[in-house]
Amino acid sequence: MAVLSGKRVLLGISAGIAAYKTAFLIRLFVKAGAEVKVVMTPASKEFVTPLTLSALSNNPVYYTFVAKEENKDLWNSHVELGLWADFMLIAPATANTLAKMANGTCDNLLLATYLSAKCPVYFAPTMDLDMYQHPSTKENIETLQGFGNILIPATSGELASGLVGEGRMAEPEDIVKFIESDLRSKLPLRNKKILITAGPTYEAIDPVRFIGNHSSGKMGFELAKKAAGLGAEVFLVTGPSNEQISNSFIHRIDVVSADEMYNACHQYFKNVDIAILSAAVADYKPVKASSEKIKKSEQQLSIDLEPTKDILASLGALKTNQFLVGFALETQDEMANAIQKIDNKNLDLIVLNSLKDKGAGFKIDTNKVTIIDKSKKISEFSLKSKEAVASDIFDIVISKLNE
Numbered sequence: 001m002a003v004l005s006g007k008r009v010l011l012g013i014s015a016g017i018a019a020y021k022t023a024f025l026i027r028l029f030v031k032a033g034a035e036v037k038v039v040m041t042p043a044s045k046e047f048v049t050p051l052t053l054s055a056l057s058n059n060p061v062y063y064t065f066v067a068k069e070e071n072k073d074l075w076n077s078h079v080e081l082g083l084w085a086d087f088m089l090i091a092p093a094t095a096n097t098l099a100k101m102a103n104g105t106c107d108n109l110l111l112a113t114y115l116s117a118k119c120p121v122y123f124a125p126t127m128d129l130d131m132y133q134h135p136s137t138k139e140n141i142e143t144l145q146g147f148g149n150i151l152i153p154a155t156s157g158e159l160a161s162g163l164v165g166e167g168r169m170a171e172p173e174d175i176v177k178f179i180e181s182d183l184r185s186k187l188p189l190r191n192k193k194i195l196i197t198a199g200p201t202y203e204a205i206d207p208v209r210f211i212g213n214h215s216s217g218k219m220g221f222e223l224a225k226k227a228a229g230l231g232a233e234v235f236l237v238t239g240p241s242n243e244q245i246s247n248s249f250i251h252r253i254d255v256v257s258a259d260e261m262y263n264a265c266h267q268y269f270k271n272v273d274i275a276i277l278s279a280a281v282a283d284y285k286p287v288k289a290s291s292e293k294i295k296k297s298e299q300q301l302s303i304d305l306e307p308t309k310d311i312l313a314s315l316g317a318l319k320t321n322q323f324l325v326g327f328a329l330e331t332q333d334e335m336a337n338a339i340q341k342i343d344n345k346n347l348d349l350i351v352l353n354s355l356k357d358k359g360a361g362f363k364i365d366t367n368k369v370t371i372i373d374k375s376k377k378i379s380e381f382s383l384k385s386k387e388a389v390a391s392d393i394f395d396i397v398i399s400k401l402n403e
Helices: 017-031 042-046 050-057 078-084 095-103 109-116 129-133 135-146 172-185 218-229 258-269 311-318 334-344 386-402
Strands: 008-013 035-040 066-069 072-075 087-093 121-125 155-158 164-168 193-198 233-238 250-254 274-277 284-286 305-307 323-330 349-354 370-373 378-380
Touching (some): 008 017, 017 087, 017 172, 035 042, 035 050, 035 078, 035 109, 087 095, 087 109, 095 121, 095 135, 193 258, 218 233, 218 250, 218 386, 258 311, 274 311, 274 386, 311 323, 334 349, 334 370, 370 386
Parallel strands (some): 087 121, 193 233, 323 349
Antiparallel strands (some): 066 072
16 A cells, blocks of 8 residues: 555544554554554544554554653643644544544543644444434534535445444445545546666676676666555666565566567557656677686787767657656766757656765665756756655656656
8 A cells, every 4th residue: 555655644543442453554554554543532442452553553553641660740742643644534533533523622632633734534333323324423524524624424334323324434454545536536646657777787798697787776776666655656777786676556567678578568658648767777798698608818808899879868769748857876976967858768867876976876774866857947956865865856756747
C-alpha cells in the first residue's frame, strides 16, 4: 500500500465493542509502512487495553492529559498530537463521541486532539441499529461531513445487541482500503504512468568480463519510490543493481545491456505519460563479444568498440505527448553540454550533476543537481539526499505538467 508508506496515522478510539478491531487495524497500517499513534477515551480501555495497542504500534498510547512517569507528571499535548499526524482516524466513533465532535464538547484527550487536528479526519461510526438511524445521529454525521471530516460508512450485519442491520463498524481491511483510495484520489500523479530507468548497463567482452560503470541505481530507485508515492504506476527498467524495492505500483524490469534497456524502454514508452531516464547507460560496447573467456597473455589486447544506441534521443524522436526528462553527468563544460542535450534530444527537462561536486555521483546517498527546462530556465539545488533530490525533480515535473 504505497500511499500509506511513511504516513503518520493518529488513531482515536472511543468506547464501543468494535474497539477490539483496532488491534487488527493498527497491524494493517504498520504493515503498510505507516507510523501509528493511539489516543483513547478513558472508557475505551474497558474494551481493549493500552498495553496491547502500544505493543502493536510500537508507540505510547495516550488517554489522559497528564501521565505519570518515575514520579513525574508528563503533559500529553493534544496540540502536538494533532500537528504530528498526516491524518486522523476515529474508529470506532460511537454515538456519544460523534455528538461531542459535532458540538465541540471537549471533555477528554481524544476530543481535545480532534479539535486541534490540522490534518484530514476520517471517522468510522459504530452503534446499534436504532441509534444509527436516530435523527440526531444522522444530523451529527452530516455536521461532521460539513466540517470536512470524511465518513467511512457503517455496514449492515449482526450487531452486539443481537439485532441485524446497519451500524456495524467497517472491517479493518475495508477501512484501510477506503483511506488508501481516498488519499490516492488526491495525489498529483494519480492515473499517470511513468517510465524510469536506473543503474548501469554491462556490455559483455566475454562470458566473464564487461564494460560498465560505478552507478548503483540509487537515484533511479528513489525516483521510482517517489513517483509511486505521488500516485503513479511506475515501470522501472533497471540495469544490474543491488537496490531493492517492494511496491505493488512499481513494476521492476531487470536488464543487463544497453540494447536490452533500449528494447524495454521502447516497449513501455508509448503507453506512459512521463519518462525519466536516470540510468548510466554505457556509451560504447564491444563490436563482438567473445563466446569464450579471453585468456591472459603477455601481448597487448585491443577491443574494438562501437557506440551503443542513444536511448534518450530515440525516445525524444518518438515523443508525442510524453513529458521526457534526461540526466547529464558531466565533468567539463557542464551547463553547455546539458543545454545542448535538451535541444538535440527533444527533452522537457534535464537534470545535471557533476562529478566535481563533493557528495555527488555514484554509490552514495547524496546528490547535487541543477535542473534545466526546455525554455532554459535553470533551478540550482544544494547537496541533498537522493530521496530529497527525487522530490525536487517531481516538484518541477508536476509544476510543468500543470502549466
